[in-house]
Amino acid sequence: MSGYTYTTIALEPGTAPRVSVSVYPDERARVSYFPPVIDTRAFLSVQHGDTGVFIGLTSDTVVSDTHVRFARELFESAARFLADCERLRDEHADHVEQVDQVPDQATPGKAA
Structure with missing residues:
Protein backbone atom coordinates (compact mmCIF):
# COMPACT_ATOMS: atom_id res chain seq x y z
CA MET A 1 0.00 0.00 0.00
CA SER A 2 1.42 3.38 -0.88
CA GLY A 3 -0.21 6.48 0.50
CA TYR A 4 0.78 10.08 0.14
CA THR A 5 -0.13 13.53 1.35
CA TYR A 6 0.34 16.89 -0.29
CA THR A 7 -0.56 20.52 0.22
CA THR A 8 -1.62 22.87 -2.56
CA ILE A 9 -1.55 26.64 -2.27
CA ALA A 10 -3.45 28.39 -5.07
CA LEU A 11 -2.79 32.06 -5.69
CA GLU A 12 -4.86 33.54 -8.48
CA PRO A 13 -5.16 37.23 -9.34
CA GLY A 14 -8.26 38.84 -7.87
CA THR A 15 -9.10 35.94 -5.55
CA ALA A 16 -8.22 34.99 -2.00
CA PRO A 17 -5.46 32.38 -1.63
CA ARG A 18 -6.68 28.81 -1.18
CA VAL A 19 -4.88 26.11 0.76
CA SER A 20 -5.81 22.44 0.34
CA VAL A 21 -4.42 19.40 2.13
CA SER A 22 -4.96 16.04 0.44
CA VAL A 23 -4.45 12.82 2.40
CA TYR A 24 -4.38 9.46 0.65
CA PRO A 25 -3.82 7.20 3.66
CA ASP A 26 -1.79 4.07 4.15
CA GLU A 27 -0.74 2.21 7.29
CA ARG A 28 1.01 5.34 8.61
CA ALA A 29 -2.21 7.38 8.78
CA ARG A 30 -3.84 8.05 12.14
CA VAL A 31 -7.10 9.70 13.16
CA SER A 32 -7.52 10.67 16.80
CA TYR A 33 -10.19 12.38 18.86
CA PHE A 34 -9.23 14.54 21.83
CA PRO A 35 -12.18 15.22 24.14
CA PRO A 36 -12.48 18.48 26.06
CA VAL A 37 -11.35 16.68 29.24
CA ILE A 38 -7.67 17.01 28.31
CA ASP A 39 -7.98 20.50 26.83
CA THR A 40 -10.69 23.12 27.08
CA ARG A 41 -11.78 22.25 23.55
CA ALA A 42 -12.56 19.11 21.59
CA PHE A 43 -10.69 18.38 18.37
CA LEU A 44 -9.88 15.74 15.77
CA SER A 45 -6.42 15.07 14.46
CA VAL A 46 -5.61 13.45 11.10
CA GLN A 47 -1.91 12.58 10.84
CA HIS A 48 -0.08 11.13 7.85
CA GLY A 49 3.67 11.19 7.71
CA ASP A 50 4.81 14.69 8.66
CA THR A 51 1.43 16.24 7.81
CA GLY A 52 -1.28 17.01 10.33
CA VAL A 53 -4.78 18.36 9.93
CA PHE A 54 -6.71 19.46 13.00
CA ILE A 55 -10.43 20.18 13.28
CA GLY A 56 -11.70 21.62 16.51
CA LEU A 57 -13.18 24.37 18.57
CA THR A 58 -11.29 27.32 19.98
CA SER A 59 -11.17 27.45 23.77
CA ASP A 60 -13.57 30.38 23.94
CA THR A 61 -16.12 28.99 21.47
CA VAL A 62 -19.76 28.91 22.46
CA VAL A 63 -21.01 25.84 20.60
CA SER A 64 -23.89 26.75 18.30
CA ASP A 65 -26.17 25.00 15.83
CA THR A 66 -23.58 25.83 13.14
CA HIS A 67 -20.93 23.79 14.98
CA VAL A 68 -23.34 20.90 15.48
CA ARG A 69 -24.35 20.99 11.80
CA PHE A 70 -20.67 20.94 10.73
CA ALA A 71 -19.92 18.00 13.08
CA ARG A 72 -22.94 16.09 11.74
CA GLU A 73 -21.85 16.69 8.12
CA LEU A 74 -18.34 15.50 9.02
CA PHE A 75 -19.76 12.39 10.71
CA GLU A 76 -22.12 11.58 7.83
CA LEU A 82 -16.25 4.07 5.58
CA ALA A 83 -19.10 2.29 3.79
CA ASP A 84 -17.42 2.77 0.40
CA CYS A 85 -14.03 1.61 1.74
CA GLU A 86 -15.61 -1.54 3.16
CA ARG A 87 -17.55 -2.19 -0.07
CA LEU A 88 -14.46 -1.70 -2.26
CA ARG A 89 -12.35 -3.90 0.03
CA ASP A 90 -14.98 -6.65 -0.11
CA GLU A 91 -15.31 -6.37 -3.90
CA HIS A 92 -11.54 -6.66 -4.21
CA ALA A 93 -11.48 -9.68 -1.87
CA ASP A 94 -14.30 -11.32 -3.88
CA HIS A 95 -12.39 -10.71 -7.13
CA VAL A 96 -9.15 -12.14 -5.69
CA GLU A 97 -11.06 -15.16 -4.37
CA GLN A 98 -12.66 -15.76 -7.79
CA VAL A 99 -9.28 -15.52 -9.55
CA ASP A 100 -7.75 -17.94 -7.03
CA GLN A 101 -10.55 -20.45 -7.74
CA VAL A 102 -10.02 -20.55 -11.53
CA PRO A 103 -8.52 -23.97 -12.30
CA ASP A 104 -5.10 -24.02 -13.95
CA GLN A 105 -5.34 -24.82 -17.62
CA ALA A 106 -3.02 -27.60 -18.72
CA THR A 107 -0.79 -26.70 -21.61
CA PRO A 108 -2.04 -28.48 -24.76
CA GLY A 109 0.09 -31.49 -25.64
CA LYS A 110 1.61 -31.77 -22.17
CA ALA A 111 0.54 -33.94 -19.30
CA ALA A 112 -0.99 -32.17 -16.37
Missing part, protein backbone atom coordinates in the same frame (compact mmCIF):
# COMPACT_ATOMS: atom_id res chain seq x y z
CA SER A 77 -19.39 12.05 5.22
CA ALA A 78 -16.99 9.86 7.23
CA ALA A 79 -19.69 7.17 7.54
CA ARG A 80 -20.22 7.19 3.74
CA PHE A 81 -16.44 7.06 3.21
